[in-house]
Amino acid sequence: MRGKFLKVAVAATATAMLATACGGSSDNDNDDAGSTGGTLRVYNAEPAFLTPSGGDDEPSLYVIRSLFRGLVKYNAQTSAVEMDLAESVESDDQKLWTIKIKSGYTFDNGEPVNADAFIRSWNFAAYSPNTQNNGYFMKRIAGIKDVQSTDPDGDGPQKAPEPKAKELSGLKKVDDLTFTVELEAPFSGFPTTIGYPGFFPMAEACIADIAACNEKPIGNGPYKMDGSWQHNVAINVVRSDTWKGEPGKPDRIEYKIFADVDAGYAAFQAGELDVMYTVPPARYKEAKATYGDRMYEQPGDSFTYVGMPLYQDNFKDKRIRQALSLSIDRQSIIDAVFDGRFTPATGFVAPTFEGARTDVCKYCTKDVEKAKQLLAEAGGWPAGEKLVLWANAGAGHEGWLQAVGDQIKDALGIDYELKVNLQFAEYLETADQKKFTGGFRLGWGPDYPFMETFLYPLYGTGSGSNNSTYSNPAFDAAMKEGDSADSIQAAIPSYQKAEDLIGEDLPVIPMWFNKVGAIYSENVDQFVWNAVSDADYAATSLK
C-alpha cells in the first residue's frame, strides 16, 4: 500500500499497441460469443481527466475507451489496426495522409462525427494555452510549432504570448467526411498512432465547456454516462442508444474507484468486483493459486531499465556498463521480489511487439567471470568510490534496486548507495537536467504499437526521453531509414539493425518486461483482453 498510487503515475504512458498492416483486411469482429446484458463491476483508480484531449493515464483511458471511439481500433488477438469510424487511411509518401470517415456516426447529443469533429478536437488538444495533456501526441503534425508558444523570460512576470496560430496548418478539410493530415516528416507508423484515445473526436458542446464535459463527458462510443463522475467513489456508464456500431455486451459498466490497489484486491476477494485489470505484486502468487482458471496472464509491454549517465566519467567506457549488466541475475530478483511475475529482458523491444527478438543484448545474463574481465580491461572501478543507484520515492523500487546493488557488490566488489528520496517530479527534473551520478531507474511504456516507439524516443540523439544522452549517428541513420520505409513490415529490418547497436553499447541496462495479470469473477462468461487497450469491457460478457 506504500505510496502505490505513484506507481500508476510511473507507468502512466498510454499503452496503445502495434499494427501489422495499415489499412488491413476488412474487419470481422471476433466471433460473436457470450450473451449481452447484466452489470459489469470493474476496478479502477481515480482518473485524471475523462476527455480524450486530457486523459493520458491508465485509469482515464479505461473510461474514455468505453465512452468514445476513434478512427481506427486494434484487433484483440493480433492487435492489427482495423478501421473503426474511418473508411480508409491512405498515403503514398508516408507524409501526406488522407482519412475518409464512415457516415452516420453521431455523438450522444446528436452532433455528427465528421471531419470537422476530428480537426476541431486535434486542434483543441494541440493549442498550448488549452493545457491539454494529449497535445504531446500531435507533435508529428505540421504546424505544431505555431500553436505552441514559449514564455520568453521563463519565470518572469510576463505571461506567455499568444501562439501564432490557433489551428494546425497540417490539417485540411476536404469535404464533410474527408480530411488530410500532413506530417512534419514521413512516418510509416502514423495509422497505428491514431488508434490512441488522444485522437478520439470530441463534440462541439464538449469543447465549448471542457470542465463540464470532464465531469459528464459527451461521448460517441457504445456507452454513455449514467449520472456524473462521483470522484473517488464510482463512474457508471450505460449502453448508448446513439451508437451505430456493434453494441457492447454488458448493459451497464460500474467503475468502482480505489485509491490503493490492495484495497481494490480486498474488494475483489469479497466479491464486490467482476474484473480487476491489475493485481498487487505481493498478492500475485496468492491470486494465481486461488483464482488460477479465472486469471488472465500475458507478457506485458512496460519496459524497466537502469539508465547509464554517459555524461559521468565512470560510465563513459562501454565495457564498465557491460560488466555491471553481466553481474545482475535478473531472474533471481524477479522470483524474490515479484514472485516470478516479470520476464527478464534480453532485448530492448517488448516481446509481444512485431520485430522483437531475444538475445539482442549479449550482456544480459549473469556471467561474473566475463564481468570481472571486462571491468579489469576498462581499468576497474575507481577505488573506494561507491556506485550510486537512483530511484523515485514511494513507488516500491527500493526493494529490487537494493537487490541489484547487492549482486553487483558480490560480483565486482563495488559497494553501492541508494538515493531513493526524491519525489517523482523532482526525480524527472534531475533526469531532464542530467544530474544523475549513477545508475537511474526509469520505465518506458510504448505510446503506439510500433517497434520504433521503443527505440527513437529513448536512444535517438537529442530525443525527449534520451536521459542517458546516448548519441550514435549510425543509430540515427538506421532509424531514419526505417521511418521512411513504405510499410511497417519494410521498416522492421532497419529498426532491428539499430537495436543491435544498442545491444552492444548498452546506454541502458535492460532489466525486465512486466507481465500483465487480470482476474475476473464467476459471473463473467467471456473475458476479453485486447492486446492493445488491455481489458476490453465492452466485449466482456456476463453469465
Added chain:
Amino acid sequence: MSTDVNVKLDALPGLDPNALPLEVKNLQVEFRTRNGIAHAVNGVSFDVRAGETRAILGESGCGKSVTAQAIMGILDSPPGFITGGEILYRGVDLLKLPEAQRRKVRANRIAMIFQDALSALNPVFTVGFQLAELFRKHRGMSRQDAKARAVELLDLVKIPAAKQRVNDYPHQFSGGMRQRVMIAMALALDPEVLIADEPTTALDVTVQAQIMALLAELQQERNMALVLITHDMGVVADVADRISVMYAGRVIEEAGVNDIYASPAHPYTKGLLESIPRLDLKGQELSAIKGLPPALTNIPPGCAFNPRCRYAQDVCRQNPGPPLYQVTPSRTSACHFWREVKGDE
C-alpha cells in the same frame, strides 16, 4: 417510593414505638487494608433518647466517624466491615434489615450531616435539585411540589431569599449557608434521629454558634434525638446532655455533661480538659497530652491509653483492658484507677 413509606416503616417487625430511637450495642468495625487489619471500632455502646443530645468526643482517628457511618450503613465495604454488635432503632436491629428497608430507614428515620458541606454537596447540581430529590424519590412528589417544599426547608434553616437561592449551586453559598443547606437536607423527611459528624469544625467561631443554635432550636421543636460527633470540648459543653469519650475505637468514659467537666474519671478525659486554654489560667504553660494516638492496626494491649497515661501501672498493660467501671449509677469509666483520677480534684 410511594408516600406510604412511613406506613411500611411503622410496620417493621419487632418495632417498639416507645423503645429508644437509637441504641448501639458493642459495635465492632474493622478495615482490611494492604498493611494489615485496622480495628477502627472495638465494642462501642451508647444510646440516645428522643429530644436528648448525645456527644461522641475524641481526637480524629479514634473511630467516631466510622461509628456514625456504620449506624447509617454507608460504610465503604470493602475495605470496611461490621464484624459485631447491634444497632437498634426502636428495638429493630438495622444490621439485620435487608438493604431495601435499611435504605428507607436512612433519611426517613435516621439522618446525617457532614463536616465540610462544600465537598458534601454535589457541585454540579443546584441546591434545589438536591433537596427536591428527597421528596421526589422518597415521597414520590411531582417536580413543582418538591421544589416548593425545598424552598420551605431553606426558609426553615433561615437562608435569606430562599426562592432565588434555590436555583444556585453549592459553591455560590458561604460556609455557614452550606451547612444550613445540609441541615435542611437532613431534616427534609422529619427523621427521629440526627447524626451530626463534626458539623461546625470547618466553620469560624461566630458561624459555629449560629449553626449550633439552629440545631438546638430544630431539635427542640421536633423532639429529635441528636448524636453530635466532635473533638471540640467547647461546643460539647453548652449543647450536649450526655457525653461518651472515645479513644482508639472504644468508649473509655460516659457521663452527664456536668459530671465530666466537674470531675473527669478517666486520665484521657482529664488530659483533654486540661488542654483547653482557660482565661483564669492565663500566662501558665498549656499542658498537652504527650505522644500520639495509636495506629489502629496495632493497638497496645490492655488499656490503649497506657503509653500516654500518668497513672499507668503494670495492670493497665495486661489484657483484658479495663472494663467500664460504674462510677455512679449514671457514669462509667474504663480505668482501673478512676478513683485516683476523680479524687485528684
Added chain:
Amino acid sequence: MSDLTSAGAAVGGAPVGGDGPTTEATTGGDGKERSASLWADARRQLVRDPVFVIAALYILVVGSMAAFPKLWTSQDPRACSTDRSRIGPSWEHPFGFDLLGCDYYAHAIYGARPSMVIAVMATSAIVIVGGLLGLLAGYYGGWVDTIISRVMDIFFSLPFLLGAIVFLTVIKRQNIWTITMVLFLLAWPTIARIIRGSVISSKDLDYVHAAKAVGARNSRLMFRHVLPNAIAPMLVYATIVLGSFVAAEATLTFLGVGLQPPAQSWGIMISAHQVYFLEDPWLLLFPCGLLIGTVLSFILMGDALRDALDPKFR
C-alpha cells in the same frame, strides 16, 4: 481519535494535573521535602509492582539491542541475496529471511536502533523545550504567556499525522534527524500545556509565596519550588509519549514518508512485508511483536509511574 495522536493525547487528557500538597493526615510540609519522600515511596512501590518490572526489563532489552546490536547478532543485516528470499525461520536464522534474502533477525536487531533513537531524542527534546516554554508561560503569564500560547496553538491544532506527512514530504532527506525534528515540532505543545497548567496551579500556593517572601530570585523559585511539582506529571507523560513515538515512526514509514530503505527499522519491516502476512505471517509477526511489546511496555511503565506518583491512588 486521530489514529496516532490519541496515543500521545491518551495522557494529555488524563487527569494528571499538578497535585498540590493534598491535606493528608500529615500537614503539607515544604514542597521539596514532601516530594523527596514521594519519590522514595514511589520507588518502593514500583519495585514491588510486577508489571512495572517486566516492562522495564523489556525496555532494557530493546535498549541494549539498539545500543549494542553486535551483542545480539553476529550477522550483517545488509548481507543479502535474493536466492534466500523469504525462507522460513530456522535454528541458525531464528527469524528466517526477508523479501530480499537478508537475515531477518539481524534486521530486527539493527531495526531497534532508529526507532529507539528517534523516540528518545524526540521525547527529551519535547520535555526540555516543551517543559521550559510551559514553565515560562505558566510562571510569567502576561504577554510571554500569550505569545507562547499562540505558538502552542499553531502546532497543537495542526493534525499530528497530516502535519508530519506535509513536513516530511517537503524535506528531501527523510532520516532519523528529520523525523525526530518533525515529531518534536508537532508534540511539544502537549507537554507544554501540562507543565503550564501545573505551574499555574502550583505557583500561587503558600510555600511559593513564602519562598518569594524571603527574597528568592525568579529562576530559583521556578526551578527549586514550582518545577518539582510538575516533574511527576511530566515524567508520566514522557514515558507514555516515548511509546507513541515508536509507534509514530512505524506509522510514518508505513505511509511512505518515514525512514527509507536501505535503512533498517521495524516500521520498514512491517510496511514492506505487510501484504505478505497471509502467506508468511512470521514476516509481520516478529517486527509487530517487537513494536507492540515496546510501546506496551512504555505505556505500562507510564501507568505504573502515575499510580505510584499520584498520592490519591495509594
Added chain:
Amino acid sequence: MGRYVIRRLLQFIPTVLGTMFLLHYITSLAIQFSGNPVRAMFGDRTPSPAQLQALTERLGYGDPCLSRKGDPCLWRVAADGNGWLGTSLEPGLFFDRLGNIFFRFDFGINLRQREVTDLVADAIPFTLKLLVIAIIFEAVVGIAAGVLAGLRGGSFLDYMVKISTVFIISVPIFVLGVVVREFVGVKFGNVLRGQDWVPDLISAGIFTPGFKADYPFASLIIPGMVLGAVSLATTARLTRTSIMENIRADYVRTAKAKGLTNKRVIGVHTLRNSLIPVITFLGVDIGAAMAGAVVTETIFNVPGIGRLVTFSARSGESSVVVGVVTMLVLVVLIANLLVDLLYAVLDPRIRYE
C-alpha cells in the same frame, strides 16, 4: 462569558494566520527544492516547454518566487513597476492566497484543475460519517467499559479492561487496520456471504473490506470502529480513573446517606461528575479526528479529507494542502473553544470572565 468568547475568537486570528504562513512557506519550499509538481503529470514523457509552461501558469505554480530557493513568497516585483506605497513591490503569493481564501472563498485548484472547494465537498461527507460512527462507538463502549471497571476497582473485570485498553493503544493503527480488513472484511465477510440466511445489509453491507458506494453508511461501520478503537481505549482509561476518584467523594456519601438507590447514587451523582473530563477529551478528539483518519481512510478506501490532503502533499498540490489544512486547523480551534464552553456548562464552578 461573551467577552471570553470574543477574546478567544480574536486569538484565532494569529493562530490561523501563523498556521497558514507555516503551510504556505513549507509547500513553497517543497516546490523550490523539489521542482515543479506539474512535471510529474507527464510521467516518463518529456512535454514541450510551451505545454509545461502553460499548464504551470494555469495551475498557479507560475509565480517567479517559487523558483528562488528559500523565498517566503511574501512580496514580488509588480508587473507594471509601481507597487505598494511607491515601492516596486506588491503583495506576493501568500497575500493572494490569504485574500482568495478569506475574502473570495476561492481555494484555488489542484493539479487536475478541480476546484479545491469541490474536492473538499466530495470528501467531507465520508469523513463526517466515519467520524460519527467512530465517536458513537468510542463513547458508548468506552464509557461503559470505564464505568464498569471504575465501579469494580481491582476486580477481574477492571483488570481485563485495563489490559485490553493498554493493548489496543499500543497496536499501531495500520497493523490493526490491515488485520481487521483482511480477517473481518474479507475472510469473515466471505463466510457470511456464503450463508444465505444472513441479510444482505450485514453480509454485503457491514462486513466489507472497505467503503462501498451502494452501502454508504453500513460499509463505514467497521472502518469507524477501527478509527474509534484507539480513542475508545483512552476514553475507557479516562472514565475508569475519573470514576475511581469520584466514587470516594464526600457528596457520594451524602447521596447514600439520603437513602437513594445505588443505581441513582452511581447513575446520577457520580457519573455526572466523572464524565466531565471524558466529555472534554471527546470534544478535543473530534476536532483532531477530522484529519487524523489518514491511515484508516487509506486502508479502507474511504475517500475522506485525511486521504485527500495526504495525496496532495505527495504530489505537491500546495493549494490543496494550504487551503484544506488551514480549514482543519480552524475546525480544531472552534472545536476546542466549544469544548471549553461545554466544560463551563457541565461544571458550574467554572466561570469565564
